[in-house]
Amino acid sequence: MPLDPGPAPGKTDLHLDAIVRDAEALGRDIVDVAAFLDDLDSAAHGQMAELSGARDAANAVAAANARVQSAVDLVAQSAEDTMTAVTGSARVLRETGTHTRSVAGWVQSVETKMADVAATLDSVQSSNTEIAGIASQVNILAINAKIEAVRAGDAGRGFAVVAEAINELSRKTATAAATISQAISGLSDRIETLRAEAARVSVDAGAVITGATETDQILTRMTASVEATRGAALDIAARAGEVRAANDQFAPAFRALSETTRATADGVHEARERVDGLVSLGESMVQNAVLAGGTHGDGALIEFIRQTAEEIGALFEAAIDQGRIDAQRLFDQRYTEIPGTDPAQVMAPYTKLTDAILPAVQEPALDLDPRVVFCAAVDRNGYLPTHNRKYSQPQSNDPDWNAANCRNRRIFDDRVGLSAGQSTAPFLIQIYRRDMGGGNFVLMKDLSAPIHVRGRHWGGLRMGYRF
Numbered sequence: 001m002p003l004d005p006g007p008a009p010g011k012t013d014l015h016l017d018a019i020v021r022d023a024e025a026l027g028r029d030i031v032d033v034a035a036f037l038d039d040l041d042s043a044a045h046g047q048m049a050e051l052s053g054a055r056d057a058a059n060a061v062a063a064a065n066a067r068v069q070s071a072v073d074l075v076a077q078s079a080e081d082t083m084t085a086v087t088g089s090a091r092v093l094r095e096t097g098t099h100t101r102s103v104a105g106w107v108q109s110v111e112t113k114m115a116d117v118a119a120t121l122d123s124v125q126s127s128n129t130e131i132a133g134i135a136s137q138v139n140i141l142a143i144n145a146k147i148e149a150v151r152a153g154d155a156g157r158g159f160a161v162v163a164e165a166i167n168e169l170s171r172k173t174a175t176a177a178a179t180i181s182q183a184i185s186g187l188s189d190r191i192e193t194l195r196a197e198a199a200r201v202s203v204d205a206g207a208v209i210t211g212a213t214e215t216d217q218i219l220t221r222m223t224a225s226v227e228a229t230r231g232a233a234l235d236i237a238a239r240a241g242e243v244r245a246a247n248d249q250f251a252p253a254f255r256a257l258s259e260t261t262r263a264t265a266d267g268v269h270e271a272r273e274r275v276d277g278l279v280s281l282g283e284s285m286v287q288n289a290v291l292a293g294g295t296h297g298d299g300a301l302i303e304f305i306r307q308t309a310e311e312i313g314a315l316f317e318a319a320i321d322q323g324r325i326d327a328q329r330l331f332d333q334r335y336t337e338i339p340g341t342d343p344a345q346v347m348a349p350y351t352k353l354t355d356a357i358l359p360a361v362q363e364p365a366l367d368l369d370p371r372v373v374f375c376a377a378v379d380r381n382g383y384l385p386t387h388n389r390k391y392s393q394p395q396s397n398d399p400d401w402n403a404a405n406c407r408n409r410r411i412f413d414d415r416v417g418l419s420a421g422q423s424t425a426p427f428l429i430q431i432y433r434r435d436m437g438g439g440n441f442v443l444m445k446d447l448s449a450p451i452h453v454r455g456r457h458w459g460g461l462r463m464g465y466r467f
Contacts, residue, residue, distance in 0.1 A: 047261055065243045068236070075233040082226050117191055125184045132177035139174065142167030301447055301463060302427050304368060305375075308361055309449035309461040312377055315357050316453045325353050330453065333381055338409065342399045345409035346383070354386040362388060371465040373434075373444065374407075377451060379459035382417035384410055404440075420448035421459045434464060443467065 142163050149160030296302060319325050330353070335346035358377055365375030366388060374391060378384045386392075387408035395402045411417075416432040427449045433441040445467065448460040 062244070065240055068240050073237060075229075075236075080230060082229075087223060122188070125181065125188070129177075129181065132174055132181065134173075136170070136174060139167060139170035142170055296429075298429070298445070298447065298465075301369060301372075301465065302429075304365065305447050305461055305463050306427055306449045308365070308375075309377075309451050311361055312358065312461060313451045313453050313458070315361070316451070316458065319353055319357065320453075325350060327454065327456075331456065331458065333379060333383070335383065335411070341395055341402075341406075343403055343406075343410060345395070345406070346411065347409065348379070348383060348385055351385040351409065358386040359389065362386070365463060369465065371467075373442075373464045373466060375461070375463045376408075377459060377461045378412065378417060378421040380421045380457065382411055382413040382421050384408060384412055384417075384462075416446050417462075420446060420462045423448060423460060424450050424457055426450075428460075 145163035146160055146167065149156035149163055152159070316330060320327055320330065329349040332349040335348055338345040338347060354377065362375045362377070366372055374388050376384050376387045376391075384407065391405060392408040393405040395406045414432075416430050419428060419430060427447065430446040430448075432444060432446055434444045443466075444464050447463045447465070450460050451458045
């Protein structure tokens with residue numbers, strides 16, 4: 001077979017041009033995907049944070065429910081013990097109340113019986129008075145009989161004996177009646193005293209009966225209240241048990257969801273890191289194709305940025321030669337934060353020098369092409385000391401406005417900013433989303449070329465422009 005003579009003249013250039021166009025289009029698509037993955041990565045980690053918070057809340061609910069369960073168990077047991085004690089006390093008090101009512105009833109009946117006894121004594125006293133009266137009359141009759149017997153002489157001697165006997169009987173009867181009357185009088189006094197005391201006791205007994213009834217009612221209500229408390233505690237315990245059971249069922253599913261979300265977040269993050277590799281690969285393809293002879297639509301901008309980067313290097317060398325700064329200070333990357341700035345702005349030992357010499361070479365780039373948005377030098381850490389004038393406004397109290405309009409003296413240490421400052425390739429084209437503050441992003445290209453000072457890599461000159 002005849003050997004392949006190779007591509008016809010000019011055909012290779014056409015292929016390189018196509019590679020440049022396709023690689024740049026691929027880079028743009030990859031950046032869009034990367035932006036989507038950034039949002040997804042942020043959302044996934046946000047979800048992880050939410051899930052972590054939800055998991056903590058679920059654990060807190062479980063712990064709180066366990067405490068509720070424990071407390072309710074104690075309340076239920078206490079209510080059970082109280083119920084037993086109250087029931088026993090109620091039974092004893094009811095039995096005591098029954099006995100008390102019986103005693104009170106007996107006391108009240110004693111008062112009535114005392115009254116009956118007093119009436120009987122009054123009747124006896126009346127009868128005894130009558131007996132005493134009769135005895136007095138008999139005594140008078142006996143005296144008269146004795147007198148008549150004396151008058152009758154011997155004929156009345158026997159009658160006189162009888163009269164004397166009757167007289168003696170009347171005296172004894174009178175004496176006995178007086179004794180009985182005295183005893184009845186004393187007994188009546190004692191009975192009356194007992195009646196008064198019985199009346200007072202009867203009143204107290206009535207109060208005892210009323211109090212016992214009220215106590216019984218209070219105990220009945222107390223028993224019902226304790227029973228209700230016990231029932232409520234048991235109901236709460238049952239509900240707490242249901243919460244615990246639901247939490248036990250929910251926990252495995254929640255853990256599985258958390259693990260799945262974590263795996264998804266890790267996968268998204270890994271994919272995002274791989275996309276960064278694809279972005280770098282696409283940029284390398286564009287760079288290599290152009291260096292191999294491919295034509296890039298931004299060739300004029302590439303040439304400008306390379307020449308201007310060399311010019312800045314020469315200006316830095318001249319400043320050293322003139323004693324405006326020494327090489328050590330020019331490469332000193334210690335930054336001092338400017339107080340009260342938001343976003344934070346910093347000063348470097350060479351910032352005053354860049355303010356003096358860079359505007360003259362950076363500002364003309366803004367008129368080079370309508371697509372150009374900015375052109376500014378950064379050091380190897382992404383620190384941008386001197387920006388274009390329109391992005392070097394004094395800061396206000398609005399951080400979002402500051403982010404868009406006060407971009408000088410800031411460190412842009414994102415992937416694009418670091419790559420622009422650290423790349424030593426002849427040029428580097430990156431596609432990225434520029435953060436304009438307030439959640440606003442603009443898809444742009446970032447073209448950079450290295451700045452060398454006496455053979456040392458200082459940083460790079462960046463140019464941002466729209467598609």
